[in-house]
Amino acid sequence: MDEARALLRDVWGYDGFRGVQEDVIRRLVVDGENALCLMPTGGGKSLCFQVPALLLDGLTLVVSPLIALMKDQRDALTARGVAAASLDSSLSVEESTAVRQQIREKKLKILYVAPERLNNEMFVSMISEQEIALLAVDESHCVSEWGPSFRAEYLKVSRFAKEIAAQRVLCLTATATPSVVKDICDPENGFNIELEHGVFSTGAFRPNLSLLIKPCLNFKSKVALLVPSLKGRGDGAAIVYVTIQKQADELATELTETHKLDARSYHAGMSADKRKEVQEWFISGNGIVVATIAFGMGIDKPNIRVVVHFQIPKTLENYSQEIGRAGRDGLPSTCVMLPSSSDMPILESFARANTPSKQSLHVWLKSVSAAPVDKDGTISANHYEQSNTFDIGRNTLSLLFTILELQCGLLRATTPFYQEYNVKPLAAAPMAFENIGRHDTKESRALRSGWKTGKTWTSIDVIAISEASGIDRTELVRQISRWEYSGWCEVKVAGVRSRYRVLEDLPTAEEDIQQLAEQLFKQLHDREEADVARLRSVAEFVKGGTCYAHELANYFGDDKSVPGGKCGNCSFCKTGLAIPFEPKYDAPFSDKQVRWILAVCGVRDDPRMLAGLAFGVTSPRITALGLSKHDVFGCCATADFGKLLERFEAECAECGFKNKAVLAPPKEVKTTGAAAKAGPAKSGSTAKTPAKRAAPAKTGGGAAKKAKKA
Numbered sequence: 001m002d003e004a005r006a007l008l009r010d011v012w013g014y015d016g017f018r019g020v021q022e023d024v025i026r027r028l029v030v031d032g033e034n035a036l037c038l039m040p041t042g043g044g045k046s047l048c049f050q051v052p053a054l055l056l057d058g059l060t061l062v063v064s065p066l067i068a069l070m071k072d073q074r075d076a077l078t079a080r081g082v083a084a085a086s087l088d089s090s091l092s093v094e095e096s097t098a099v100r101q102q103i104r105e106k107k108l109k110i111l112y113v114a115p116e117r118l119n120n121e122m123f124v125s126m127i128s129e130q131e132i133a134l135l136a137v138d139e140s141h142c143v144s145e146w147g148p149s150f151r152a153e154y155l156k157v158s159r160f161a162k163e164i165a166a167q168r169v170l171c172l173t174a175t176a177t178p179s180v181v182k183d184i185c186d187p188e189n190g191f192n193i194e195l196e197h198g199v200f201s202t203g204a205f206r207p208n209l210s211l212l213i214k215p216c217l218n219f220k221s222k223v224a225l226l227v228p229s230l231k232g233r234g235d236g237a238a239i240v241y242v243t244i245q246k247q248a249d250e251l252a253t254e255l256t257e258t259h260k261l262d263a264r265s266y267h268a269g270m271s272a273d274k275r276k277e278v279q280e281w282f283i284s285g286n287g288i289v290v291a292t293i294a295f296g297m298g299i300d301k302p303n304i305r306v307v308v309h310f311q312i313p314k315t316l317e318n319y320s321q322e323i324g325r326a327g328r329d330g331l332p333s334t335c336v337m338l339p340s341s342s343d344m345p346i347l348e349s350f351a352r353a354n355t356p357s358k359q360s361l362h363v364w365l366k367s368v369s370a371a372p373v374d375k376d377g378t379i380s381a382n383h384y385e386q387s388n389t390f391d392i393g394r395n396t397l398s399l400l401f402t403i404l405e406l407q408c409g410l411l412r413a414t415t416p417f418y419q420e421y422n423v424k425p426l427a428a429a430p431m432a433f434e435n436i437g438r439h440d441t442k443e444s445r446a447l448r449s450g451w452k453t454g455k456t457w458t459s460i461d462v463i464a465i466s467e468a469s470g471i472d473r474t475e476l477v478r479q480i481s482r483w484e485y486s487g488w489c490e491v492k493v494a495g496v497r498s499r500y501r502v503l504e505d506l507p508t509a510e511e512d513i514q515q516l517a518e519q520l521f522k523q524l525h526d527r528e529e530a531d532v533a534r535l536r537s538v539a540e541f542v543k544g545g546t547c548y549a550h551e552l553a554n555y556f557g558d559d560k561s562v563p564g565g566k567c568g569n570c571s572f573c574k575t576g577l578a579i580p581f582e583p584k585y586d587a588p589f590s591d592k593q594v595r596w597i598l599a600v601c602g603v604r605d606d607p608r609m610l611a612g613l614a615f616g617v618t619s620p621r622i623t624a625l626g627l628s629k630h631d632v633f634g635c636c637a638t639a640d641f642g643k644l645l646e647r648f649e650a651e652c653a654e655c656g657f658k659n660k661a662v663l664a665p666p667k668e669v670k671t672t673g674a675a676a677k678a679g680p681a682k683s684g685s686t687a688k689t690p691a692k693r694a695a696p697a698k699t700g701g702g703a704a705k706k707a708k709k710a
Contacts, residue, residue, distance in 0.1 A: 001022065001025070001026060001029075001030070003055060004022075004025050004029065004051050004052075004055060005017070007051055007054055007055070008047070008051060011054070011080050011081070011082065012047070012080070017047075018043070018044050019039065019043060019044070019202040020037065020039065020200040020201065020202055021044055021047055021048055023200050024037045024048040024170070024200050025048060025051055025052055027197075027198065027200070028048075028049075028052045028056075028134065028168055028170060029052050029055050029056065032167070032168055033168065033194070033197075033198060034168055034169040034170070034171075034191055034192060034193045034194075034198055035168075035169075035170050035171070035193060035198050035199070035200060036140070036170075036171045036172075036173075036181065036184055036185060036191075036193050036198060036199045036200070037170065037171070037172050037173075037200050037201075038173060038174070038176055038181070038199070038200065038201035038202070039172070039174060039201070039202050040174050040202065040204070040206060040324045041174045041321060041324035041325055041328075043174075043202055045138075045172045045174075046073060048136075048170060048172065049062060049110075049134060049136035049170050049172070050073075050077065050082070050110065052133075052134055052170075053082075053109050053110045053133070053134060054082065054109060056133035056134060056167075057131065057133060058130070058131035058132060058133030058134075058167070059103070059106070059108060059109065059110075059111060059130050059131065059132055059133060060109060060110045060111070060132075060133060060134040060135075060136060061111050061113065061127065061132055061134070061135050061136070061166070062110060062111065062112045062113070062136045062138060063113060063114070063115050063118070063135070063136070063137050063138065063157055064112060064113075064114065064138040064139065065114060065115060065138075065139055065142065065151065066138070066139070067086075067088045067089070067090060067114065068279075069138075070086045070088060070112035070114075071086060071088075071090070072300075073112065074086045074110075074112055077110060082109060082110065083102075083107055083108050083109045083110070084108065084109065084110040084111070084112070085099045085102060085108055085110075085111055085112070086099075086111070086112035086113070087099055087100075087111065087112070087113050087117060087123070088112070088113070088114055088117075089114075099111075100126065103126060103127075103130065104126065104129075106130070115142075115151065115153040115154055115156070115157055116153050118153070118156055118157065118160045119153075119156075119413040119414060119415065119416065119498075120415045120416075121414050121415045122415065124160070124163070124164070127164050128163070128164050130164075131167075132164050132165070132166045132167060133167050133168070134166070134167065134168050134169070134170060135161050135164075135166035135168075135169045135170070136169075136170045136171075136172065137154075137157055137169065137170070137171045137172065137191070138172050138173075139172070139173060140154075140171035140172055140173045140176075140184050140191075141173040141175060141176045141180050141184070141317070142154040143155065143157065143158065143171075143183060143184050143190065143191075144176075144179070144180040144183035144184060152395075152398040152399040152401075152402040153398070153402070155189075155402055155406055156402070156405075156406065156413070158189060158190055158191050159406070161191060169191045169192075169193070171184050171191055171193065174320070174321050174324055175317045175320050175321050175556065176556065177317075177555065177556055177557060178556075178557040181195070181199060181557070182195070185198065185199065201558070203553070203558050203561035204320065204552060204553040204556045204558045204561060205549055205550075205553045205558065205561035205562050205567070206323075206324070206327065206549075207567065207569075208327045208330055208331060208332050208333060209323060209326055209327055209333055209334075209335050209549070209569070210332065210333070210334045210335065210569040210570060211323070211335050211337075211548040211549055211552070211567075211569070211570040211571065212334060212335065212336045212337070212570065212571050213336075213337045213339065213542055213544070213548065213570075213571045213579060214336065214337070214338055214571070215338075215339055215340065215542070215579055215580070215581050216338050216339070216340045217340060218340065218342075222310060222338045222340070223251075223254060225336075225338060226240065226255075226308060226310065226336070226338065227255070227259050227261070229306055229308060229334065229336050230255070230261055230288055230306060230308075231259075231261070233305040233306045233334070234305055235286060235303070235305075236286055236303040236304060236305030236306070236333075237282060237285070237286045237287060237288070237289075237301060237303060237304050237305065238287075238288045238289075238304065238305060238306040238307070238308065239288075239289050239291060239295065239296060239304060239306075239307050239308070239322075239325060239326075240263075240288060240289070240290045240291070240308040240310055241291060241292070241293065241295075241307070241308065241309050241310060241311075241313070241322055242290060242291070242292060242310045242311060243292070243310075243311045243343070243346060243347065244292070244346070245267040245268070245269045245292060247310070248265040248266065248267045248290045248291055248292055249265045249267075251263075251265075251290045251310065252264055252265035252288075252290040253265075255288065255290065261288055262285075262287045262288060263287065263288040263289070263290055264278050264281065264282075264287065264288070264289055264290070265278075265289070265290050265291065266278045266279070266282075266289050266290070266291040266292070266294065266295045267291060267292040267294055267295075268292065268294045275294075279295075279299070282299075282301070283299065283301055286303070290310075293318065293322070296322060296325050299325065300328070301325075301328070302328045302329035303328075303329055303331070304325055304326045304327065304328070304333065305326070305327070305331075305333050305334065306326065306333065306334050306335075306336065307322060307323050307325060307326040307333070307334075307335045307336075308335075308336045308337075308338065309322070309335075309336070309337040309338065309339075310338055311338070311339065311340070311343040311347070312337065312339040312340075312343040312344065312347065312538055312539065312542065312583075313337070313538060314347045314350065314351070314534070314535050314538070315534045315535065315538060316534070316537065316538055316541060316552065316555050317534075319337075319538065319552075320552060320556070323335040337542070339539075339542050339581060339583075341581070341582055341583045341584045342584060343583070344535070344539065344583040344584055344585050344638075345584065345585070345615075345616060345634070345637035345638050346616065346637075347535050348532055348535060348585060348615075348641070349615055349616045349617045349618075349634070349637070351528060351531035351532045351535060352528060352532070352612065352615060352617045352641060353393065353612070353617045353618060353619065354393055354395065354396050354524065354527070354528060354531075355396070355521075355524045355525055355527075355528045355608075356390070356391060356392040356393070356396060356521075356524070356608070356619075357391070357606045357607075357608040357609060358517055358518065358521045358608075359605065359606055360390050360391045360392055360606070361392075361400075361517040361520050361521055362513060362514060362517040363390055364386065364390040364392060364400070365507070365513050365516055365517050365520075366513055367386075367389075367390070368381070368404075368506065369506040369507055369508050369513065370508075373502055374472070374473065375472055376474075376501075377501055377502055378414060378499045378500060378501050378502065379411075379499070379500055379502060380417070380463075380497040380498065380499045380500070381401070381497060381498050381500070382419060382495060382496070382497045382498075383397045383398065383498060384495075387620055388620045388624070391606075391609065391619050391620050391621040392620075393619070393620075396524065399524075400520060401413065401498065401500065403520060403523065404500075405500070408504075408516075409503060409504060410502070410503060410504050410506055411500040411501065411502060411503060412500065412501040412503055413498065413499070413500055413501075414499050414500065414501050415499060416496050416497060416498050416499055417473075417477070417496070417497055417499060418462075418493035418494065418495055418496055418497070419461060419462060419463050419494075419495035419496070419497050420459055420460065420461055420462070420493065420494040420495040421459075421460045421462060421477070421480050421491060421492075421493055422457040422458065422459050422460070422491070422492045422493070422494065423436070423457065423458050423460065423480065423483065423484075423489040423490065423491050424456055424457045424458065424489060424490050425489060425490070426487065426488075426489060426490050427490075429487060432486075432487055432488045432489070433488055433489055435483075435486070435488045436448070436483055436488050436489060439483070441479065442469075442471065443471060443475055443476055443478075443479035444479055446465055446468075446469035446471050446476065447460055447465060447476060447479060447480070449465075449468075449469075450464060450465035450468060450469070451465075457492075460476075460480065462476045462477060462480075463497075536583075536585075539581065539583045541555075542579060542581045543578055543579055543580075543581050544571070544572050544578045544579050545572070545578040546565070546572060547562060547565055547566045547567050547570055547572055547573050548567075548570040548571060548572055548573075549562050549567035549569070549570050549573075550562040550565045550566065550567065584638040585638055585640075586638075586639070586640040587638040587639055587640075588639070589614070589636040589639040589643075589644065589647075593614065593635050593636055594614075594647060594648075594651070596632060596635065597610060597613060597614050597632055597635070598610075598651060599662070600627070600630065600632045600662075601613060601625065601627060601632070601662075602659055602660030602661055602662040603621075603625075603659055603660075604651070604652045604655040604656075604657055604658055604659050604660060605652070605657045605658070605659055606621075606652075607645060607648035607649040607651070607652045608645060608648075609621055609622065610648040610651075610652070611641060611644040611645040611647075611648050613627055613632065613633060614632075614634075614635060614636040614639070614644050614648075615634065615636055615637060615639065615641050615644060616633055616634025616637045618633075
C-alpha cells in the first residue's frame, strides 16, 4: 500500500486516503478480490479504481452510463499524465479509430465505455484479447431489477465480466438498499462479491446537511418558502429540482424576473449546447439551477449550499442521491423539500407508464417470432418504430428484449446497424457523385433503383432495398462504404436497428406466445407495483415522526451512523412534531367521468390504455390519437388505478373488445380549473362533433409526451 499512497501524492496531490478508499484499494490490489464500494456522491469513489489501475498490470475498463462524467474524468486523468481514453458516441470516426489502436497496442491504462458498448461484437472481440486487470462498474445499483434506477443493459455487465475473464471487479454506487446490495453481490446474476468482507461503506449520514421538510398547498406557497431559502444561502450555489421540464422553465423565469435571483433552467428538452452552457455557468459561479433530475450527475462542485425538492421526490434513492450534491466541502448546507398532496398523481403516472397491456405484449411477441432471420442468423428491430406500432415505451422494449436474452435464452444482442443511409455530393468534388450513377454492380443498381432523391440528400433504406432485390443488407452497406472511400459522396446514417442473434427457436404456437406474454406482463406489473410502493414510501417518510436523517440512513441499512438516532438539524429534531401530510391518491371516480372518456375515445381493445388515459399515463397510442392534450387526459388522476382498470375492463368486455368509430377527440375542446376535471363539455358549448374514421390497428401512435421527464 506504500506504492498506492505514493501514487496518490505524486499523481493526485493528496496526502492521504479518505473514508474507506484505502480499504477498497487493498481489497483489489493486495487481496485480488472483488469489492462493492458504497460512498456518497462526491466522496471520492473514482480514486478507488484509478489508483489500482496504475498499480495493476493490464487494462482497467470502466463501465458508466454518464458520457459527460466519462469525458471529465478522462480529461482530468490525461492532464495528470495518465493514459486514459473513452469510447462513446461523441467521438468522431477518426477519434474512435485512434482509441482502438491504443487498446490494441496496449498503451492505455484506463478505458471508459457505456454499458451499451458491450453489445458491439467488434468491441467485445477486441477487449477479449486484452488483459483486463480490473472492471469498474459505476452506478452499479442499476444492475438490480428492484432498484429504482434499473437499466436493462446493466443486467448484461456481470455476464460480460465473466466472458472477458476480468481479474477483479469493483462496483461503485452512492445509493443501495440492502436488497440491491444483495443483487449486486449475487454470485449467479451479479458480480460474486463476498457480502461479509467485500462490501465497503462510508455510511449514509452526512452531519453537515440539514433536512428540512415544509409541506405546501400550492405553487404560490412553495415559491414563498423557496425564495428566502435561496436568498439566505450565503456564498454558494443552489439546485432546485422539479418534476417536469415546463416547470423548470417557468420557475426559473419566476425567480429571475419577479424575485431578481440569478437562476437558469436545465432539462433534457434543451439542446446539448444549451445544457453544456448552463452547466459550465453553474460550475464556475454561485447561481441557481432549476432542473429536472437530468442535472447533477458527475458535477463535482463543493459549495452547493442549498438543494431544494420543489415536489416530493419519486424515491428515497433519488432524494438521497440529489441531496448528496450539497455541502461536499463539509460546510453546513440545507436540503429543503416542499411537498404538496397534488405532487403524487403525476409521479404515480410516471411509474404506471412503463407497463403495456397484455394485448400489446402478445402482438409484439408475435412480430418478434415472425421476424425474418438474416443470413448471419440474426433478427433486427427498430425500437422507435416498434414503440409506436405496439404502444410500448422504448425503455420497456429494451427490458423486454433483455428478458428474452438473459432469462429465456432465446436471443443474444449483438452489434446494432443503421437502416437508413443518406448520401450527397462532396463539397470539394461535387462532380464525383456522377460516378455512382455509372457504377455498374448489382449492388449499385439495386441501391439506385430504391433510393429517394431529395434537394440535398439522397436517402437509402437498405432494409427495404435488400428485401426487394434479394441482396444481403451487409453487401449493400459495403457498396455504400466503397462509394464513400472512393471520394464519390458524403454519407450520414439514421434509423439505428438493434440486432439479435437467434439462439433458440422463437415461440410460434399461439399457446406458447400467450404463455410468454403472460409471464412478461407479470414481471413488468410487479416492477410497476414496486415503483408505486417506493413512491408511497416517500410520502410516509415525509409524515415523519422520527429524525429524518436517521430514517434515511436506516432505509439504506445503516441504523447506527446517526448518533443516538437524532441529527439535531432536521425538521423533526428541531420541532419534535410529525408533519400532517395527506397525499391525494385512491380517490373515488364518477360514472360521469367514465362516460366522458368512453365518449371521447372509441378504443375498446385495450382497457389498460383507457385506464391510463383517465389516470394521466401517456403512451404512443394516446399521443397519436391526440388525447394527451385533451381535457379528458388525467381527469381521474387521484383515483385508484386498479379500480379504474377493472371498470374499463368491464366496459370493453361489454363491447366485445371491438373499437368504436369515434377514436379522436373533438377539436378545440379546452376548459379551465375544476371544470377540466369534471366531465365533458355541456350541450351548447363550442365543442365540435368528432370526425368519424376507421378504427386504427390494435396498437399504434407517436412518441411525444405531455409532461416530459428528464
